[in-house]
Amino acid sequence: MITDAPSTTDLGIGIGLRVPHYDHILSNKPDVSWFEIISENYMVDGGKPLAVLDRILEQYQVVQHGVGLYPGNADGLNFDHLRRLKKLIKRTKTPWISDHLCWGSIDGTFSHDLLPMPYTFEAARRIAENLRIAQDFLEIPLAVENVSSYAAFNADEMTEWEFLAEVVDLAGVDILLDVNNIYVSSINHGFDPLDYVNFIQPERVRQTHIAGHSKYERFIIDTHDHPVIDPVWELYARAIERCGPVTTLLEWDARIPSFGEVHQEALKASVYWDAAKAKHDTLDEASLPR
């Protein structure tokens, strides 16, 4: 067993490393606290992705975020995938890894999507078991991220936030709290996003994600192709007020603007992050023995 609670490693505000920004980052060495990489893009034997990654690693802290672990798969984990992941972890020296509270393949066929879990006790036990096995195999703290969803199941026995809390307690893993995903799902399913943020265990939250999305007439899709909207910033503010100034990342994955624009959008989080840090520092000081 690796850990039952996040370490105090707070990296500040980071940005997702994306191909259109490679040249800018390598040439200009912008002042960024850390970069998040999509693990699967670098789980290769050679070539340009790894060459660029090695140059980034010379100058920046990198944290791995995955989209292919699929811990919710009923037929279990893919150990070939885990072995490739572990090899990359040795290369990046990521302080933790994250992936999603979802499933994505069955009988060896892959959806390449983050498919929603039925919120049942059976599913909670299955995904927790897989997460625990993955964390032990990888020998590194694992954080699981709530996904945006567009469908809920007739079989549901609890809310999504109850399901997430149940899973991380059973598995002994951390939470990557994506406040944009909470907002998207709250609109799609008609719940109060604050109920979600106020329920999850703050001591388990190791990292947050913020992002933009696309609004349609009757639903919202999590597209990561817009700036963050005010209601999501407000949700973020509440999340870090409750969880403390945890490591934060802006995701921007489609219609990607210049590096400067993405960086500026990410730094908007610093207003909330600094306030949360000041509050928590004050609380820490007040709790010192006199």
Place this chain on the structure above:
Amino acid sequence: MKHPSLAETQREFFGALQFPLRGTSRRSTELPVNGEAHDPAFLATAERLIKPTPTLIPAECLELYHRQYWFRLLDSIEEDFPGLIRLLGKGKFWEIIEAYLLHHPSESFTLRHLGRAMPGFLAGYLDEPLISRRATAIAEIEWEMMSVFEAADAPPATPDQIASETIALQPHLKLLEQKTNASEWLHEDEDWCEGDLKAFHTAVWRTAEGAVSHTPLEPGAFAMLTRLSKTPTSLDDWLDASASEIPNPETLTRWFSAWSGNGWFTSS
């Protein structure tokens, strides 16, 4: 009411994603027009598994995942086979792609591997022999370009190492023997040239800058490189074994210069 198990739920949900696109989702793509409605099984799965949201009925919820599944696969495979589109035209290309994806859903964690079975599929799918041969040859090259992009590499051998050590070829160098000059056609250098008894050879590899490239090879060059790919050896032994394939010293010098310049040799 008894609900299906997690495994049953996932198997049925994924089965629904693999039904062909229909309706407005299909019309958002370049797939051939098809006015059929959703398969009743798709609608039944939605009703059985999914509860309505405040604004969407179960079938609409399932359709959001259904279209995302297809859009993601179609976008990826379109990028992988630009030469195939040029050969076949968009209409035929998208007809084939739909059939291909229905027969060969992704079996890898990465979409980069989605086109792996395309050459074999085309050989069986296209009836007209000439088109089948050309399309298969193009798909072979374009698939190898995908595999070469992420293949392993080794430090290029120095001239001293080439002269004195056991040498091998880079793991990312792929050698193809085909029945048509697809590499030249893809480069738009030549019109088609082919024949049942004629063989054409192509090398696909990754440059020092990480770009992927392909080039035609002369028969002797292909034979020499194939020999070295199978059996790493010393330069002298390799040349001795390849004596019958070397037309003349000038040609060998030209080949060697290109191979070495491309970084194809590595010290074994």
